[in-house]
């Protein structure tokens with residue numbers, strides 16, 4: 120019998136729909152050391168991996184705002200060779216779905232990365248970060264329908280593993296980009312990444328973040344309504360599963376994304392306050408089923424009633 124919470128996200132079977140989001144949980148290794156039970160969640164998505172090691176942006180890289188957290192980490196990571204040597208063996212042993220997120224500055228970078236992880240056991244799916252607002256080049260793919268479709272098509276040709284495309288919300292309308300990613304061969308879409316923003320220390324006439332542009336990505340509960348709207352619109356425009364991301368703190372938040380059309384969700388910023396946040400969300404979802412709030416996820420997915428959804 121399948122569990123009422125198990126889902127299939129573009130070819131990846133998850134025991135429940137709760138994953139942790141890229142960049143907010145490392146590769147899950149520290150959480151394991153802290154005793155977080157990753158067998159209780161659906162999966163871990165790694166920090167973005169790039170072709171070369173990256174030192175990241177100058178500090179400060181994180182800034183609290185009145186509503187939400189701004190970051191400009193700049194994709195600090197050991198590069199694909201370092202990841203495969205130092206992290207992959209322990210990542211592959213995690214007791215949940217293992218999704219590797221990759222980011223490139225060129226189409227060739229993306230294809231190389233996808234090819235490398237296609238060849239590796241212990242990587243169940245590849246998520247393309249075409250949306251990181253801190254690296255020039257990556258941004259271009261996520262905001263241009265033609266570039267995005269051709270990027271995804273090139274990556275598709277390099278792997279038979281499930282390919283998820285994580286979209287940027289920093290566009291006028293995310294729906295054409297979602298369609299382009301699906302046309303290129305995406306098995307699932309993840310949305311959203313962070314929203315570009317800025318914090319200012321006016322007395323010093325300086326941005327509060329150290330990135331070159333002064334900008335960073337806003338995340339946390341502040342972006343939940345924006346991400347929900349994006350998921351709602353995209354779920355009505357494409358037929359592939361959607362992974363909802365943005366400000367999720369508890370199972371009610373997760374269910375809001377699911378009724379709006381998401382098949383699964385990722386918990387990001389909440390991990391910084393509690394590394395077991397995703398475990399709690401998954402446990403609460405199981406409690407919802409026990410309480411009889413719904414029988415299984417398929418029966419509630421995309422059931423949000425809006426009088427005129429396209430008006």
Ligand SMILES: Cc1cc2nc3c(=O)[nH]c(=O)nc-3n(C[C@H](O)[C@H](O)[C@H](O)COP(=O)(O)O)c2cc1C
Nearest residue numbers: 140141142167190248311312338339365366387388
């Ligand atoms: C500190 C930090 C680092 C992040 N790094 C990445 C990254 O490397 N790749 C990526 O695709 N998304 C990255 N993200 C975006 C998150 O995965 C997620 O899409 C976003 O934070 C929205 O979810 P949340 O509101 O639950 O945090 C990062 C977010 C934060 C806060």
